[in-house]
Amino acid sequence: MTDFESINKLTSQSFKQQKGLIKRVLNGKPSQCAECKQPLELVLPEDQKAKSSGIYCKKGCTDIELELDAVNK
Numbered sequence: 001m002t003d004f005e006s007i008n009k010l011t012s013q014s015f016k017q018q019k020g021l022i023k024r025v026l027n028g029k030p031s032q033c034a035e036c037k038q039p040l041e042l043v044l045p046e047d048q049k050a051k052s053s054g055i056y057c058k059k060g061c062t063d064i065e066l067e068l069d070a071v072n073k
């Protein structure tokens with residue numbers, strides 16, 4: 001549970017929004033950054049090069065690092 005608890009330090013509202021967004025992206029549904037409206041890019045551990053796994057937009061206003069152990073449950 002420690003991974004989940006560390007993520008949960010975000011405010012509960014943004015945590016909720018983030019969870020919904022992560023779910024959509026992981027389900028392969030096209031999603032846009034709320035700030036810049038650019039398509040979000042999902043980076044998984046297997047294609048990760050420089051950055052950690054997570055969800056990013058091109059401009060960098062969406063930058064969600066994923067704890068995949070927690071997300072996959």
Ligand SMILES: [Zn+2]
Pocket residue numbers: 033034035036037038057058059060061062
């Ligand atoms: Zn953006």
